[in-house]
Amino acid sequence: MADHEDPKTGKKNKGTSKEVCGYPLSIFFIVVNEFCERFSYYGMRAVLVLYFKYFLRWDDDLATSIYHTFVALCYLTPILGAIVADSWLGKFKTIIYLSIVYAIGQVAMAVSAIHDITDTDRDGTPNNMTFHVVLSMVGLFLIALGTGGIKPCVAAFGGDQFGDHQERQRRTFFSVFYLCINGGSLLSTIITPILRAQNCGIYSKQKCYSLAFGVPAALMVVALVVFIVGSGMYYKAKPEGNIMGDVCKCIGFAISNRYKHRSKQYPSREHWMDWAEDKYDKLLIAQIKMVLKVLFLYIPLPMFWTLFDQKGSRWTLQATTMDGNFGAIVIQPDQMQTVNPILILTLVPIMDSVIYPLIKKCGLNFTPLKRMTVGMFLAALAFVCAAVVQIEIDVSRKHLTYFNLTQFVNGMNKPVNVSTSEVVFGQIEKFHYSNYSQIRNGRATFFLQSGQLSCAFSRDFGFGSSYTFFIPSTLSLGSNCQESITGAEDIKPNSVHMALQVPQYFFITAGEVMFSVTGLEFSYSQAPSNMKAVLQAGWLLTVAIGNFIVLIVAEVAKLPKQWTEYVLFASLLLCVCIIFSIMAYFYTYIDPTEIEAKFRRNVGDDDDDKNDKQRKLEMEMMKRDLDRSDDEHYKGKQTKM
């Protein structure tokens, strides 16, 4: 791509690569890269807990804690990636290097799941579990570093490809980007569990975790290759030195200088950051003000993610107490989560092409911060729906889980062994009964074996039901178990249907579209040019904090009824939403490029005395614009909430 120099800013122009329908061709490679990367991440995550539980043989508590620690790490590492990108390597190289780390991590996970490597006695189970545990932990650490590290860079790098004249296209890009994330995650959350359920192995056949991790690993390699192929077409903004170090030093100097001049004899300055002017460049101070303004606005945001991320935990647990029978198909509780990406794929185009233009036609200025406020409100509404569904479940609930309890009574004059592919009832002595065992809902096949007698029968199980099966005394070699074995329903299945969760999924996803898609673009558009990735990382940090709040609130509140916890979260978000709307009201949108350009121009004009007055005036205006949120001066370009 040929970069052109902007005579005003002195910087390389972007948005000048080959264009297709007004979009830079380079973004095609970026969105395909994101699709493959998200496939890789969500696909691996979908089977991770089961890998811990069934392959590494950890208990539920350990599996859950390591899983959440991994997810939290994935949202903390963006800061690292952003600092490396903005201060040292630039976004392009950071994405390449960290993608390699990421792919190595995925391959390590796939290798760690090959049981044959240490299965020396060839019984189908690994003999050196330490090898598998260590390799998978190393793999997960590399993945967290890779996925988190590149996350703020890819979105910001995509935004960088657009020129100033392509603001509308850039907004559409962030929507398409979000669609790709959800397309990739939807496919992978459907495919990897299917791959896991296959049997594979050299000496003995086991559930194929290596394939379930191997395919995401391959997709990560594809993501990297696609990104490299687009290399010649990208606009690559150069990193501007250790910007984070400069920012910290500048803030530190402003604070200490302000403290040194605390006496009343010194005139006050408009903004506390202005105390850094004695030593630091005005442009850097202006850029720091821009970042601080946005970061201040971020303070209430973690509460949104606190509610959002409970889809995967609380809502899935809620689904386990519901009836997932949809006639032709039976939906498992964890499969309900795919409703989110499905709705995203439908709602993003509807919002972009119908709802937002319609609102605009009605003369309403639906600014990004207004959208985010509405998004928060919708998420709170989703939790009100979840509370109503929970009350419905509590009223009608017969049983606590989506497993069904099943026992056998052996009426034969000899012992019998009963098992399914997942559960072993063990040997039931003659005229005895077995303990209750948990059977998954849906269709289950039981295998009976007693001496020469061997037969099977299948039954459908409703959610949360309990059954007793009678093995008749007449059962003998050649009997048809399907007909001979009778069952009695001790407890009726759950009666509240999983479809009732659809409204809460709808509201939380509509909220996500308004909040998350908009926030992603807002974080990009309001960041100074040299801190785009840093602000993306700040945005992702709100996700990490939101996840910690879930743990804290659930631990501290310890409410006896689940529905009251949902109401508590809805109320908290509603309060936060009101606070955010007030903060947003006082926020003035800025155009960082324009402000930076003016600062640069003024530095360039330094020795031009004729422009001195004009320069001073412009600088004052820009400073005022950054300092005072009620400033209406740049009304054309910069609007309020």
Ligand SMILES: N[C@@H](Cc1ccccc1)C(=O)N[C@@H](Cc1ccccc1)C(=O)O
């Ligand atoms: N809607 C989610 C993807 C998802 C897919 C399957 C189950 C649950 C979620 C999404 O778009 N995620 C984005 C943005 C995001 C959202 C929450 C926390 C961090 C980022 C993503 O980049 O993964």
